Amino acid sequence: MPALLDPVPSWWPLLLGLLFAGGVAHLLWTSAGPRALLEEAGGRVALALAVAARLPHLARRRSWVARQTYGAAVGNLHVILLVGVFIGMIFALQTGIELARFGQQDQIGPLVAAGLAREMGPFITALVLASTYGSALAAEMGTMAVSDELTALEVMSIDRVSLLVLPRVVALAIVCPAMTVICDTIGIIGGGFVASAQLGVGWDLYIDSSLSALAGLGEGVPLPKDVFGGLFKAFWFGATVGVISCASGIAARGGALGVGRATSRAVRDATIAVIVANYFLTWLLYR
Amino acid sequence: MRTPSEASRGASPEQEAGDQPVVRMRGVHKAFGAKEILRGLDLEVGPGRTLAIMGGSGTGKSVALRHVIGLMEPDAGTIEVFGQDLAAVGPKGLSRLRERMGYVFQEGALVGWMNIHDNLALPLREREGLSEAEVRPRVEEAMERVHVEGAGAKFPSEISGGMKKRVGIARALITRPDLVLYDEPNAGLDPEISRSINDLIREVSDTLGVTALVVEHRVECVERVADEVLFLHEGRAHVHAPTADFFASQDPRLRAFLGPSSTAPALPSS
Numbered sequence: 417m418p419a420l421l422d423p424v425p426s427w428w429p430l431l432l433g434l435l436f437a438g439g440v441a442h443l444l445w446t447s448a449g450p451r452a453l454l455e456e457a458g459g460r461v462a463l464a465l466a467v468a469a470r471l472p473h474l475a476r477r478r479s480w481v482a483r484q485t486y487g488a489a490v491g492n493l494h495v496i497l498l499v500g501v502f503i504g505m506i507f508a509l510q511t512g513i514e515l516a517r518f519g520q521q522d523q524i525g526p527l528v529a530a531g532l533a534r535e536m537g538p539f540i541t542a543l544v545l546a547s548t549y550g551s552a553l554a555a556e557m558g559t560m561a562v563s564d565e566l567t568a569l570e571v572m573s574i575d576r577v578s579l580l581v582l583p584r585v586v587a588l589a590i591v592c593p594a595m596t597v598i599c600d601t602i603g604i605i606g607g608g609f610v611a612s613a614q615l616g617v618g619w620d621l622y623i624d625s626s627l628s629a630l631a632g633l634g635e636g637v638p639l640p641k642d643v644f645g646g647l648f649k650a651f652w653f654g655a656t657v658g659v660i661s662c663a664s665g666i667a668a669r670g671g672a673l674g675v676g677r678a679t680s681r682a683v684r685d686a687t688i689a690v691i692v693a694n695y696f697l698t699w700l701l702y703r
Numbered sequence: 704m705r706t707p708s709e710a711s712r713g714a715s716p717e718q719e720a721g722d723q724p725v726v727r728m729r730g731v732h733k734a735f736g737a738k739e740i741l742r743g744l745d746l747e748v749g750p751g752r753t754l755a756i757m758g759g760s761g762t763g764k765s766v767a768l769r770h771v772i773g774l775m776e777p778d779a780g781t782i783e784v785f786g787q788d789l790a791a792v793g794p795k796g797l798s799r800l801r802e803r804m805g806y807v808f809q810e811g812a813l814v815g816w817m818n819i820h821d822n823l824a825l826p827l828r829e830r831e832g833l834s835e836a837e838v839r840p841r842v843e844e845a846m847e848r849v850h851v852e853g854a855g856a857k858f859p860s861e862i863s864g865g866m867k868k869r870v871g872i873a874r875a876l877i878t879r880p881d882l883v884l885y886d887e888p889n890a891g892l893d894p895e896i897s898r899s900i901n902d903l904i905r906e907v908s909d910t911l912g913v914t915a916l917v918v919e920h921r922v923e924c925v926e927r928v929a930d931e932v933l934f935l936h937e938g939r940a941h942v943h944a945p946t947a948d949f950f951a952s953q954d955p956r957l958r959a960f961l962g963p964s965s966t967a968p969a970l971p972s973s
Contacts, residue, residue: 559815568812571772572878573798574829 460663466577467585467659473578474586480579484587488549489594495544496595497602503536504528504603508610512617521615525622526629528607529600533630533642534702537600539694541592542653546686549591550661553584554682557665558675566666581666585658592654593647600646645701652697653690660686722750723786725882725914726771731780732938733766740766742938743780750881753908753915755925755946758935759960764918765809767935768884771916772806773797784882802830805875805883805913809890811867813859819846819870820855826878845873849903865896872903876911883907885917889924901927922961926950934960 447453474481511531512524557580560566569576604626611617630640637644664682668674724747733741740763748754756764769775770782773789782789784800792800813822823842827833833841846852849869851862859867868888875883888904889897901924908915908928919925925932925946932949934942934957942949942957950961 556816563810563815564808564812565814567774568806568808568814568874569825571774571801571804571806572826572830572874573801574826579829 456663456667459667460660463577463581463663463666464655464659467582470575470578470582473582477578477583477586480583481586481590484583485590488545488587488591492544492548492591492595493598495548496541496599499540499544500537500599500602501606503540503599504532504606504608505610507531507536507603508607509614512611512615516615521611521617522621522625524607524611524615524617525604525625528611529604529626529629530642532600532603532607533640533646535646535694535698537596537603538592538646538650538653539690541596541599541650542657542690543687545588545592545595545654546657546661546690547683549588550657550686551679551683553658553661554665554668554679555675557662558668558678559665561666561668561678562671562674576666581659581662584662585655588654588658589651590654592657593650596646596650600643645698648701649694649697652693656689656693657686660689724748724783725750725752725785726916727781727783728767728770729781729783731767731770731777731782733763733770733775733777740938741770741777741780744935744938745940746933746943748914748916750914751908751912752930753904753917753928755917755919755929755932756935757920757925757932757960759920762935763938764920764935765886768806768886768916768918772801772804772884802878803881805878805880807868807871807875807883807885807888809887810864811859811871813867813870813874815859818856818858819851819862822859822870823855823874823877826874831878841877845877846870848876848907849873850899863896865892865900868892868896868900869903872900872907876907876913879911880913882914882916885915885919887918887920889919889921894923897921897924898927900924904928922950936960 444450444453447456507528508524511527512521515521515523515527557566560580566576569579604623608619608622608626611622612619630642632640632642635641639647661682664678664685665675668678670677726746726748728744728746731741731744732739740761744763744767746754746756746767756767758764766775770777770789771784776790785803787796787800789797789800813819814825817825820842823845824838827838827841842855843852846855849872851866851869851873854862854866854870859870862870872885872888885904888900892900904915904917905928907913915928917925917928919928929946931943931945933940934949934954936956942952942954944952949957952958
């Protein structure tokens with residue numbers, strides 16, 4: 417039987433290196449080459465900076481921000497509710513079965529609550545928004561690009577970033593944390609159903625232990641640390657999904673096929689970006 | 704047959720009076736990969752004149768138009784608009800020059816999620832920063848000019864192709880530009896609607912006195928709207944002449960393009 421602190425097997429770094437190299441090679445093979453890849457990444461960073469530079473325009477864009485926020489929130493609320501409740505149920509079932517072997521079912525609540533607030537809530541919400549609203553944004557921008565609407569704005573000397581991108585990115589940066597709160601809440605409730613109905617944990621115990629797990633305030637913030645951490649992540653996830661979706665759409669070329677490719681690329685890249693950002697934000701918040 | 708420079712020198716009374724051309728392209732080259740589209744294009748358009756650019760598909764008519772408004776940069780050659788070299792003006796200068804231009808796209812290029820009123824109001828709100836009280840009469844005036852009154856609440860998907868073209872023209876004119884560029888204004892339209900669009904372009908030129916560049920391959924449109932015509936062949940201005948002279952030309956390449964039915968037509972005075 418292996419010891420608890422066995423060193424990492426010597427072949428493990430090699431395997432990781434090969435997997436990473438394989439991933440990069442596949443990315444280069446499926447893209448138009450390293451230069452196009454760098455240009456694409458550079459374009460997205462430039463768009464993010466351009467959005468940041470136009471934040472003072474927000475007061476002028478408030479009605480567009482409100483419309484986009486409403487569209488992103490109302491249009492995807494049912495998805496978040498459904499996904500959130502099942503995530504909580506799965507989480508409770510998976511952890512509960514293991515904990516039950518040690519008679520520790522009373523720890524289901526804290527595990528589900530902390531897991532959802534820290535990780536699963538913002539992460540799942542961002543993925544749902546990337547695949548629903550983000551793909552719609554990319555398709556909308558892509559259609560505008562291939563039908564000369566973006567060019568029309570350019571020749572009219574209208575600031576496209578301020579008019580189109582800023583309200584959408586800001587809306588997603590607002591909606592993602594708001595939906596995360598809903599996802600966390602409904603997920604904890606879903607976990608409670610499983611805990612009480614299938615694992616023999618009292619509802620009151622589950623809820624009390626869940627809430628107490630989230631009670632500790634973070635340093636310098638008026639929110640529990642785990643809740644703040646989750647919302648902080650969700651804010652950046654939302655902004656990331658917004659920028660990548662808009663950038664992919666704006667770069668669309670070649671009619672309907674180009675719009676389809678842009679949409680697919682937006683969801684793929686937003687998913688990757690959220691996962692990578694999740695690691696770094698977690699490191700930043702919990703190091 | 705005159706050379707392009709002779710044609711433009713002789714065609715415009717304003718130029719004869721010493722006015723500078725509004726648009727001047729000199730030796731413009733443009734290639735996409737190995738395919739060379741423009742191979743030394745020269746053209747001039749004088750103030751208040753309407754120049755139509757004709758030519759076969761893929762000869763670079765729209766490419767030439769996109770160079771004039773700075774959407775493309777030439778590989779070689781110079782482009783001057785309102786006397787300013789586009790290569791030297793920089794992004795802000797280009798933006799200021801574009802404020803004096805209007806561009807009518809083939810399909811209208813109206814913003815799909817805005818209604819017609821908001822599409823027309825867009826440049827006034829965004830660029831000129833006008834209040835709603837100032838915007839409303841300007842939009843109504845523009846809609847009246849292109850005969851689409853009452854369509855303000857409709858979205859682009861709810862109107863016909865002809866109406867989209869009209870609204871596209873209205874949007875190009877609403878900022879009162881000095882130069883309007885039309886990219887195939889008759890593409891995809893039936894003859895009746897085409898005639899009404901041609902009449903509208905002519906009316907705009909006559910009443911507002913704007914300079915216009917029209918990319919078009921339909922003879923009836925060019926006859927109706929143009930003061931002078933340039934035939935683009937193999938990336939160069941093959942023939943450039945006043946409209947009547949252009950259609951009377953016996954240049955074999957031009958005759959092959961126009962076909963037998965377009966021999967020296969009786970032109971309406973414009």
